[in-house]
Amino acid sequence: MIQEFKEGYVKVEREHGIATIEFFHPQSNSLPGKILETLAHDIHSEGLNAVTKVIVLRSAGDKAFCAGASFDELAAITTKEEGVKFFSGFANVINAMRKCSKLIIARVHGKCVGGGVGIAAAADYAIAAEGAEIKLSELALGIGPFVVGPAVERKMGTSAFSQLAIDAGLWRPADWARRKGLFAELHAEISGMDDSITRLSTSLSHYNPEAMHELKKALWKGTEHWDELLHERAAISGRLILSQFSKDFIEKFKSKQKIA
Incomplete structure (x- = not known):
């Protein structure tokens, strides 16, 4: 099943109890609203699908894993x-991802920014390859990593999250992300990651689904308030993105893209 948009797509493929959800956008796998909406829908659907035992979440291509929010859509917010x-x-x-009854493995093959870091953190198990550098660039944009923050802090701890959030212009190497707990595994080659x-996905597809569901509930205990929390955080970013600071930053960013 594939849902294509004006730019990009989200597709779901199922085989032997493994559902692979793949997203793509030509601008370094950035995330416009339609892709976000479809990802949330497909993750929820596979969580309800009795045939699906485990989910692999990945992006297409061989460059960036995810560039975070779509700057075209950020620029259009009024x-x-x-x-x-x-x-x-x-x-x-x-x-x-949090409420899905199935364990989710994230495949992180390249650079990961903002919301992409949030997706990797919200996965139950993230496997990466060398070159999967990470950055939370939101503060430089004039907002902050408010929505993804709880997921990143839960996975990496307050210290590592604060380092990422405050030094918003610095790329952290993949090994740093592994040592801080974002990546469960880091492989020298793409082939090793795959x-x-x-x-792992094959092994999980043969495990007891009920046991995996109970394990996931135990791992995510204490996050039951996130339905409200993350939307409160979205309201903060939604207000700040209207600032002149953010408008100027986005304009400069888009101008650089045109020159490039």
């Missing part, structure tokens, strides 16, 4: 309501 709606898309994806994902 009201607080539009801002809240857009950032709620990230909240909905993270909450769908072999490990195949091994």
Whole structure:
């Protein structure tokens, strides 16, 4: 099943109890609202699908894993309501991953920014390859990693999250992300990463679904309030993105893209 948009797509493939959800956008796998909405829907649907035992979440291509929020859509936001709606898309994806009854493995093959870091953190097990550098660039944009923050802090701890959030212009290497707990595994080659994902997903597809569901509930204990929390955080970003600071930053960013 594939849902294509004006730019990009989200597709779901199922084989032997493993559902692979793949997203793509030509701008470094950035995330416009339609892709966020479809990801949240498909993750929720596979959580309800009795045939699906485990989910692999990945992006297409061989460059960036995810560039975070779509700057085209950020530039188009003119009201607080539009801002809240857009950032709620990230909240909905993270909450769908959190509440999904199936374990989710993230395949992180390249650079990971903002919302992409949030997706990797919200996965139950993230497997990466060298080159999967990470950055939370939101503060430089004039907002902050408010929506993805709870997921990143839960996975990496307050210290590592604060380092990422405050030094918003610095890329952290993949090994740093592994040592801080974002990545469960880090492989020197893409082939090694894919072999490990195949091994783990195949093993999980033969485990007791009820036991895995109970394990996931135990692992996510204490996050039951995130439905409200993440949408409150989306409201903060939705307000801040309207600032002149953010408008100027987005304009400069888009101008650099045109020159490039």
